[in-house]
Amino acid sequence: MAAAKSTAPRRSAGRGRLGMFLHLILRSLTARNGRLGIALAAITVGAAVVSSLTNLYFDISIKMSEELRAFGANVIISPHKTEQKKAGSDRGVDAARLTEALHALPKDKLLGGSPFLYGLVRLDLANAVLVGVDFPGLRTISPYWQVQGSWVSANFDERNAMVGRRLAESMELTVGKTVTITNADRTIRHPVTVRGIIDTGDAEDDQIFVNLSLAEKILNLPGKADFMMASVVLQANEADIVTARLGAEFPDLDIRPIRKISQADGQILEKIQGLMALVAGVILVITTLCVNATLTAMVAERTPQIGLQKAIGASNRDIVVQFLSETAVIAVVATALGLGFGFLLAQALGQAVFSAWVTFRPIVIPLTLFLSLAAALAASILPVRGAIRIAPARVLRGE
């Protein structure tokens, strides 16, 4: 078929060449269905893996920072230490002011927060530390609390309380029992029902938790709180930037990342990102090489065709240009398909691992396109160059 066409009019050599060129590419793309399919599939799969992994890689930091919030609060908002000292007996700050600062944190990144107000009270049997909190907020910043019974669900509930495990053991409290909280000067006695028993292994095990409004009444500190703890999804060094900006907005408050948590978060994120980058890199290189090998085999197989073309007068340049354009067309089509599949694959991976969608990043398109094209062209250029050096006669004879 190539021979028949090559006798086409020679008057306009340029047009004839172009026509021939287009014809050859069109024929090779349409006539060799089986092989074309394999080439397309190989590049498509490669492009899909590359693009989905890159997509996932760009999302990993934010997704893992969300996961790391399993460690609880990472930002603390408190009055300045020195001011607290000057104020002397007048403890705490306005809870409203703390809430205002909490809501000034970036909305989409804030998981929740709770004010804390501490005080010494007497329970039925002995003294204990009373903590006033906002229960719905506390729940979001304490995912690791092991609760027996249930959480107090509403922040206006003044009849229920949660008790630390060690305190409950020493006061013989169980879920459902009632305990009376008496304040220091014995003017207020308030019965509460134990809704849940908390086990954290830390200081909370010795404390009793009630809603802030009730704690304010019992401790006679209306509208006050000691500090506010918040859980915010922050990557790497964002913690310092966000808290510094907020600190400037609220000069009367001391807003800091909880270093112990945020430093460890940073270190873990770094490791995970490094791991993901290396794994993605290895996968990328190996997938590219695999695609490369498949294409190499396919071009090598067409050596007889190259011999024939040379025999009827095609120049080396013509052949190289033809094969490269052919490969480029296949690669572009396959990459487009691969990007589509890759996006779906990334979503599947995101759902499987994080139960969340993965954001599509435009940077993935040029990256994948470049890699696929480079792999495909590199794969075809070597065997084609090898083939055109051979004498046509030998190739045609089937060596």
Add this chain to the structure above:
Amino acid sequence: MLLRMLRQSFFEGRRRKALAATTVALAATLITALFALSVDIGDKMAREMKSYGSNIRVTPKGDAMPLMIGGVDYNPLKGRDHLNERDLPKIKDIFWRNNIVGLAPRLSLPVRIEGGKDAGAEATLTGTYFSHVVPLPDDPDYRTGVRVINPLWRVDGVWPDDSPDGGATDTILVGHTLAARLGIATGDSLTLVPADNQAAARPVSVSGILFTGGPEDDSMIAPLKLAQELSALPGKVQSVDVSALTIPENELSTKARRDTEALSTEEYDIWYCTAYVSSIAHQIEEAVVNAAARPIWQVAAGEGAVIGRIQTLLLVVSLAAIAAAAMSVSALMNTTVMERAREIGLMKALGAAPWEIHLLFIGESLIVGLIGGVIGLAAGAGVAQLVGWSIFGAGVEIQPITIPVVLVVSVLTVLAGSVLPARSIAALLPVEVLHGRR
């Protein structure tokens, strides 16, 4: 005959076979490396998670309730129970002793600081191990302390030396917020006066400023011996922080935590012999008299959640990558078989039965798959080590199970890629094939 054909097929198409084997090797490299990493990642990340601090706290069983508000204890130190310092090595002698990364005792007392700018200020002094030698039966030079279990603690200056021979007991670290408040700098000399034991006043020197990000930033940290002398409690500690490598909690451990008695003998054995944080805590309680060991859930539970995610992440990514590599290998084999359509046609024309043709291709696939698989195993082990060392600073253990898995997967992908097209070609009429219609 088959052997001769196999041999010829290899010598004739040497380049083609080399290409196929290389591709299989590449895919096998990928599988080996990812498989090894997936298996080992849990352990590796668990070690990294140690930067969140210790995950088990050991306290005396009948300890009085502390009434701590803002770092001030409203319950006096006197009358409290204590643990014996000489019992500490027993923690490192339990069933899961190799999972105990480190431990650090604590003994805190309120002191008044004389000297420095703000004389007379009150602060908490905590005695602990920095890098203390705790002789064990099987390792007399075992060193442990806060430097091991709190890898993120940073000191501006030098760590006090608390080695047993000649270790100075009169050097301390001062937390950076406390140091800033009282104007204390490295090299300063202070006099510490215990709040309830004026006679035991001691001069000490500040060897460094401590940055922890935790409550320690507002206190002083000293060698345990100094705190014991100041509080007149020789050989006693208040609590012990233990850092242990654990596996995420599951249903069994939750059940065990509620009530150990509710477990059947079999369940108890499984629970006891698994490195759950609760079973390690249970074993510490058994080993140390009068001790209550509790998981610090912030660290223990958080760890479990994050490690679980990372494991799934790597597993899922590996599966996707392996599938892609396998498809690539199959595609390549497909091409090389199609190319040999004429050969198959000729064989048929000369009277070869379909099973003979299949056997030839299966034999070829086996050889290519095995050669590629073996090369890939070696290369993959290398890649896994490379990733392990560059990310975690430690090698990755290659499980023996990897070897059969990789070889089987390699051979299967090659078979899938070559036997199917060979079948369809063998099913055609020889004439059609030889004429080049296919």
